[in-house]
Amino acid sequence: MQNIFFHSVSTGLLPVVGRMLVVALPIFIPVILVIVWWILRFRWLTLRFVSEQKPCLLEIKLPKEIVKSPAGMEIFFSYLAQSGAGNWGEAFIDGKTRPWFSCELVSTGGTVHFYVWMSQAKFKTIIEAQLYAQYPSIEIHEVEPKDDYVNGIHFDMDKYALSGVQYTFTKKDPYPIKSYIDYELNEDSKEEYKIDPLSSVLEFLGSLKPGENVWTQIMIRRHDSESWKHGVIHLEADEKKDGFVKKQWHNLFGKARKYKDEIKEEIEKVRQEAIPKSDDKETFKFPNPTKGQNEIIAALERHAAKTAFDCMIRSVYVAEKAASVPVNIGGMIGSMRQYGSNYLNGFKPGFTTDVSDTRKDMARIFPFVKKENEKRIFNFKKNIFHAYKLRSFFEWPYKYWKSKPFIMTTEELATIFHFPSNVVSQTPTLKRVGSKKSEAPANLPV
Incomplete structure (x- = not known):
């Protein structure tokens, strides 16, 4: 059974993958080289400016x-x-x-x-x-x-x-x-x-x-x-989406987050922690923060x-x-x-x-x-x-x-x-x- 599987892969799948690589490499290699060249050039330009x-x-x-x-x-x-x-x-x-x-x-x-x-x-x-x-x-x-x-x-x-x-x-x-x-x-x-x-x-x-x-x-x-x-974009996840993969994908293209927005989020977290815990979810409860909070x-x-x-x-x-x-x-x-x-x-x-x-x-x-x-x-x-x-x-x-x-x-x-x-x-x-x-x-x- 294993011999049949390996034979089918070697005779069917590998040639297809090989042809795809032959077609794709001439496209991706120049793109990768351009990206590397741009990164190195930008670093050189910055070094030159700083040294001047x-x-x-x-x-x-x-x-x-x-x-x-x-x-x-x-x-x-x-x-x-x-x-x-x-x-x-x-x-x-x-x-x-x-x-x-x-x-x-x-x-x-x-x-x-x-x-x-x-x-x-x-x-x-x-x-x-x-x-x-x-x-x-x-x-x-x-x-x-x-x-x-x-x-x-x-x-x-x-x-x-x-x-x-x-x-x-x-x-x-x-x-x-x-x-x-x-x-x-x-x-x-x-x-x-x-x-x-x-x-x-x-x-x-x-x-x-x-x-x-x-x-x-x-x-x-x-x-x-x-x-x-x-050096990295901080992004905000979409609360409407659920699932780890969806959130991570959304983080690539989501809404940009600023430093002061992060402060507001931390303030809101502290306020939420100060709300008394109760099984009565219908009654509105005011935050009761401690001195430290x-x-x-x-x-x-x-x-x-x-x-x-x-x-x-x-x-x-x-x-x-x-x-x-x-x-x-x-x-x-x-x-x-x-x-x-x-x-x-x-x-x-x-x-x-x-x-x-x-x-x-x-x-x-x-x-x-x-x-x-x-x-x-x-x-x-x-x-x-x-x-x-x-x-x-x-x-x-x-x-x-x-x-x-x-x-x-x-x-x-x-x-x-x-x-x-x-x-x-x-x-x-x-x-x-x-x-x-x-x-x-x-x-x-x-």
Whole structure:
């Protein structure tokens, strides 16, 4: 019976399939080649555009006294929501892309620095103007490329101990982290009674010893309000259709979903959960949310009105081997945890320069796995180090490397990157200036 079956397939079906392939291949191969050519060309155009831009790094030196809340930094972040990509022709023919920025907290041997980096130097004037508008007493200095702190250390695993992490959210993007408003830093209360979560981060950075370095970059780019997110279209399923296949097929061509629509959906879910459960389905029941549910709804509604950014947060610990303190790697990762909340969002390591526990256990049994683990760790460290130095994540060569961007609003960004007062944060190694330097009045006689 089997011989008859195989004979019928070989004499009947296979020749038909062969003829179909002969007819189809001349059509599909050129189509596939054109698609591959277009993808590679678009990547090359984008790389060319990015390489032609002149980036700029600014260091911000803080005065001895700052009395403004992080709300001033929130206004600053709203000005960084630059589009810049232009029309379809500029994007897909010239390779033009939206600018991105990197707000950086750096500790060099315990000395803490604030930096703002931009992918295009043309935004330097806008950034300086907005920072001075919110914090008139600060000093802003442009850092020459040769003096960039990332150029002071080269990748050398024989000389340095290195570890890195890229963070992600603990919950869905619509849920915000615990912000400065939740900490009541926007209230007009005495400075000594305020609790600033950034203070813990600065204290950790200030506790490092000579030879140790921790670099943290908060990379942001204006969130595209259209249907694209993480390079994939988010689509809404049709509730009228049932069945897994139908829903998945509809998801290919359905209605595009925006970030703020996702927030509304999460609010509605919380409200539905707050409706008392009862067998009486005819009687209308009002939601009776708990205190935690009310706080979730209030936070979601507040953030729905804010400007959103695509974000990625990356930290690198690099130290001379003689000065390396491994426990500080855990301190670097743990310093982001105070922004979290049980009912809201928080940060957790999404990617680290280490292998899984499973691979470590396998290495105890199989020697070749140990060598493979060492090779992987070496490549992880090399790539995250160079990705940090290039400030590369939104575009090539390290586009979306090992992580996907998550969405944060101006309120959240102002929480994790702002200039604390000297009362709230008394980190002794945080560089502050005595007074702001300014030009002489214009009406003085010459």
